[in-house]
Amino acid sequence: MLEVKGLGIRFGGNHAVQDVTASIEAGKITAIIGPNGAGKSTFFNLISGFYQPTSGSIHFLGQDITRLATHDVVARGIARTFQTTTIYRELSVLDNAMIGHRVRTRAGLWDALLRTGRERRDEQESRAGGMAALERVGLAAQAGLPAGALTQEGQKRVGIAMALSSDPKLLLLDEPAAGMNPEETVNLMGLIRELVGGGLSVALVEHKMSLVMGLADEILVMHHGQKIAEGTPAQVSRNPAVIEAYLGSHAHGGQMGQAGAGEASHA
Amino acid sequence: DKVVNIGYSGPLSGGAAFYGKDVQSGIEMGINDINKAGGVTVNGEKVTFKLVSLDDRYLPNETATNVKRLTSQGIDIVFVPHAGGILTVQPMTTRDPEFLLVAYSSEPKILEAKNPLTFMLPPRYDNYLQPFVSTQMKAFGKKLGMVGTTSAYGKQWAEAVTGEWKKQGGTVGADNGVDYGTTVDYSAAVTKALSEKPDVLFIGGPSQPTALVVKAAREQGFKGGFIVMDQAKFEQMDQVVPVSYLNGSVGVLPTKEFAGTQLFVNQYQRAYKKIPTSEAALNYMGINVIAKAMELAGTTDDPTKIKAKLDAAAKALPQNRTVFKMLGVTPDGHADAEFLIASVKDGKYTKLRVGKVFK
Amino acid sequence: MTGRLPGGVWGWVAVFVLAALVPLFRPSGYVLDIGVNIMIYAILAYGLNVLLGYTGQLPLAHAGFFGIGAYATGILTLKAGWSFWLAWPAAVVITALAGLLLGLVAFRTKGDTFAIFTLGVGVIIMLVINKWDSLTGGNDGLNGILPPAGLEALSRSVGLKLSGGFYYLALISLALTVLAVARARGSVFGRSLIAIRGGDDLARSAGIDVYSHKLRAMMLSTAIAGFAGGLYATYVGFLGSAATGPVQTFTILLYLLVGGLGTLAGPLLGPALLYTLAQNLKGLQDYQYIVFGPLLVLLIMFAPQGLVGLWSRLTARRTPPPAAPPTQKEASRAGS
Amino acid sequence: MTTFLQQLFNALALGGVYALVALGLTLVYGVMRVPNFAHGGLYMLGAYLTYASLTALGIGYVPSLIVAAIGVALLAALMERVIFYPLRNAPHVSPMIAAIGVLFFLEAAVQLIWGPDFKQIAEPVSGIVNLGGVIITWQRLIVIIASVIVMVGLNFFLKRTLTGATIEAMSQNREGARLVGINTNRVGAMTFAISGALAAVAAALIAPINAVAPSMGEVMNLKVFAIIILGGMGSVPGAIVGAFLLSFSEVFGGYYINLDFADVIGFAMLVLVLALRPQGLFKRGV
Amino acid sequence: MLEVRDLSVNYGHFTALHSVSLNVNPGEIVVMLGANGAGKSTLFRTLSGLQRASGGTAKWNGTPLTGGKPEYNVAHGVAQCPEGRLLFPELSVEKNLRLGAFVHRKDTAGTNRELERVYTLFPDLVQKRHAPAGSLSGGQQQMVAIARSLMARPSLLLLDEPSLGLAPLVVEQVFAAVQRVNEAGVSVLLAEQNAFAALGIAHRGYVMESGVLTLQGTQQELMTDDRVRSAYLGV
């Protein structure tokens, strides 16, 4: 559903992403891995219109979205979360989710001032859309709490809810499990799987191999801004270049790879 | 005994505070003198005065608020020393409650408004034009450069002096007016004016910046004369620059050089430790004329009646309350006070003769 | 949902009803004048709050737009002979368009740069008003702007003086402003502004068209400033450039901050307190700013959330906050 | 041609004046990001302290300058302690408004003590330099030279000394700075003190050219804030380039277009530059 | 030796640490396990002085750490790699690192030596040494944070989730480095979600839940404890 061709961006002399050609399949979970500074977050930033690429193109569902502004990209159906949890900590959990729904509403200033029918409809839809997203991530009960009062993990879910309420077709998650313990990680994996089961496509960046290996249908490996490998988890974890650049001992069922929690919950 | 409050709204803080304070000091000293002499007798009753001052930072809307506050306290006489404030509150004088507006500003529009309850103190500035121009043209030559201030009043002056200079057959350079209130360095303006090689420069705004303009001009080698607008006072300028820089200037005669002002000057300097200017002097006389007019009108709270007696009061002003000779008050409400101009020669102020006087 | 106005619709109705009763007690013109001034400043503060309080952008050209509204009203009535009732809405539209124009360029910048950029524009607006003699009267100002046609007659017909009429005009204007701002804030649109306040990047990635929302917030903000300006022009009757400069902007900013940034009551409370305070301090003459300056500092320091924040802190102290530590699983207290 | 050269020197002198005042502000605003709108007030106070030392204490110009610098430095440090430090976590506008409160106070206090009228400080080195018809006073030359010296010194201080780095570190992350062992209390107060001293030195150098009045700081305030943004936040050379850019557009705009519009031209240049380069002329150095 | 006795910390009405007591002996690596929000970071921030304690004491070799003055603590050998990194984003990586050695500012030679050491530990940082720290990738910033805490050449190193956001290979390297640092005599207190890796290098450990220490033991004891295995090791 998403095709990038020859994608690249440079900051000064630094090619953070360079000539990446890849595609993300609909209905699947695609993981992007690679060493620190490989350009994974930058890759996401390019797709979501946060950065303008210096070369290459991005097509989503057959349409060229290379030069679109972020909010237009979201409107086309690509939502994302950030590497460090960024949400509106002082707003309620529901408000956070409703903000994410904005892109599906059209009421503007005049509607607000005149309280038009559209305003009332949109407000109701936002609420419904926000609640629906909260239910999907299991936060419906906390809707009224300030988002900042939630645990790290809860806040991550709020971030996902915000992205979900924009009703995306493709969800980009940047290190969703960072700072989570194994138990929470397993929960998160369950959540992601549910989402995909509901028809969503997911691309994620993650360093936790338990999650990546247990979840991904497809893995894309980046190094020095370039794609160095792709394939199924099994293929990738056998790839010597990947092992050398990234996995080290984990490829052979090292400490993190072996944490078979993912497998366990498959059952 | 009765205490009558006199209102004042002027700039007491901010960039124009020195001006507002000068005006205030004149009114205050007038009131102190009257009270020390036992006040005035109005309708058989002893009346003394008290000054109620409010800061308006030179902002007309603040003046309006202040005036409403003063009049709601039963005050019937209000001094305002700036054109914007005066023009804003003029329509209020005849609304309920009425009050007498004592205007210290030479802006001609104030009189043009034909407001029945305005008493305007300073002389019209157009009286200065003819003698200033003819003196300087004779002494230095026919080319005038313009470095006045860009206040409303300054622009009026610049226009008038341009007209007069041309009328007397001279040529006038481009207008290089700058805001004397905000300019950090006058060199650029002076350089531009001097590039036209003028014989005489028109300058003037508040005294100290005006002196700095003189300084910049002299430093850049200007040898000609200055026409100094009446807002600037020689007696303050010579505190900033050597008096020799002022040689060849014409302007308003320093108050202390007027005949018979010694009493006022000494007393003022003792009380305020600063140089008395015409701001202080004219407002000093203004409050004295008002007190006298109250006496003559037999009322302290009917502005219309007091206004009607201003002319008589001005003419009856005792010698010891006079700084400049007061000839009367016109039916329009304009004080007709004597004014004198001076030129500076060898660091001395010399009175100049004035031909005809506008009323 | 009726609770559109935080603080309760009824609270606001009560405030406005009380304020409407004031002229019936025949107060002096001065008291009414203070009332009108407070309301004009409050309207201005509401406008500023839309950008600063809700959208998180600090525009330092606010008084300039106030000036544009005021001068547009003054010029249209004095020089074009329009009725005030036509000139006023026209002025609002002109200011909104001017705001749009500024926003188009200014929103390329962010944060401090945006603030200083708009400060520069504010200074330019003031200077242009000051220098464009033929249109604005320059330093002389515009004098003789008349009260709105029919206002005096209307006031007299209900037994009020003109000052009473102005008071009600200002009160209605304020009510309209509060309503407009409350509606904007409580809307889908307003929630997006709040999102932008939390940071451009986050709002963008949440799918909000940041630029267009900022532009519309700017237009609402400047339109309100122009609205206040028109009222000011007809009320004071004289316009000078000083009221359109940075000093005025900072005054409004100060009112807003002391009242409570991003709250609905703050823009009214701030001017009400500070304007009255400044009037009362005038009696201190030379000492007024010696007292006012430090007082301001203390207010900022001890009521950092403004009066509204102070109020909620004081009321919160009486009712302890819901002790809601984040959800956690039971601690198993087995030592080892 | 002489006129053009003369204007060139005028612009240089004016730029020197702006730069001197702006450099003092760079530390607290450009680097520490504290919008200290009281800086103009400190500058003004510096002029009055110089004046008072000259007249009341009867000491020479240089000792007066030093007295003023110390006095203002102490006051600035005090301000940091009692106002800006407690407000460090408040929204940006809070310290700004508090600083305006301080400005009000300083202006009123100075007016109360010294009166609202202008004071004059005699030029320590009077006289002019005449370079083939182009004239510049010694005092203006001193200002230009001083601004360059202060710029070089400040830049060296910030970029090459450890203390300079601690100031930048503290401004970017106070907790992080404390974690590595920086006494942020001391550094904060010291930074303000330096900034105050610079303001006073600027005032002592500029006052003989201009007059001393309670409102002298207001005139400078907006311009120097603009200059720092124009040059690029935190960039010391940027501040000096910004200052000269402003003075050149004012002087030459005034000369070729209209003097009355010189200020408009100056601010228009600011707006233009920021519209084209929103981050200012110089990006903050690393 | 680090001695923590009855340490309590409140955030307003909320108590984050309840009378926590623990030891770290000289030369030990001690790991602190706990769920999100258990209070690990609060403990670390209190030990480094960023957070004031509301009760109890903490001493490092007899020096009290609870004065709320991190600059004092670091001068006495306690350095922290904090949660949230707390870098100086606009300063270059190298300036960040050099500032890490602020307490040794007189000893330029020692600082230079240490700098070389952390660059060998994190070779990725070498080519980024002149880049502003804020422009680095998340993991690279984490490396800077760890490296900066090492620059202080501490005798007690507090590492709050150092592996956060690091690639698996780098995590290994970091833990190996921690071990090396420890072998050179530095005591280490380590909070980790990656319990498996952490327990791999630790001598002892504690488990914290809701601000209370609920479990302690040696590496072996914890590795085999059922609750630890299910909650923190995910097995």
Ligand SMILES: Nc1ncnc2c1ncn2[C@@H]1O[C@H](COP(=O)(O)OP(=O)(O)OP(=O)(O)O)[C@@H](O)[C@H]1O
């Ligand atoms: N705004 C920027 N300016 C300059 N350099 C940047 C910028 N953003 C990223 N980079 C550089 O681009 C490279 C790739 O960064 P990116 O954040 O994409 O890495 P990553 O693969 O997400 O790493 P990590 O796993 O550590 O998060 C890094 O070297 C980083 O320093």
Ligand SMILES: Nc1ncnc2c1ncn2[C@@H]1O[C@H](COP(=O)(O)OP(=O)(O)OP(=O)(O)O)[C@@H](O)[C@H]1O
């Ligand atoms: N500044 C603060 N104000 C109020 N509460 C806080 C603050 N910091 C932390 N808390 C609360 O204190 C508790 C302990 O938080 P702490 O950050 O110490 O946990 P942690 O064990 O480090 O968790 P994590 O694994 O998520 O880093 C949490 O409930 C948290 O919400």
Ligand SMILES: CC(C)C[C@H](N)C(=O)O
């Ligand atoms: C010189 C003064 C009589 C002029 C006065 N300042 C005015 O505003 O009109």
Ligand SMILES: [Mg+2]
């Ligand atoms: Mg990343």
Ligand SMILES: [Mg+2]
């Ligand atoms: Mg933590």
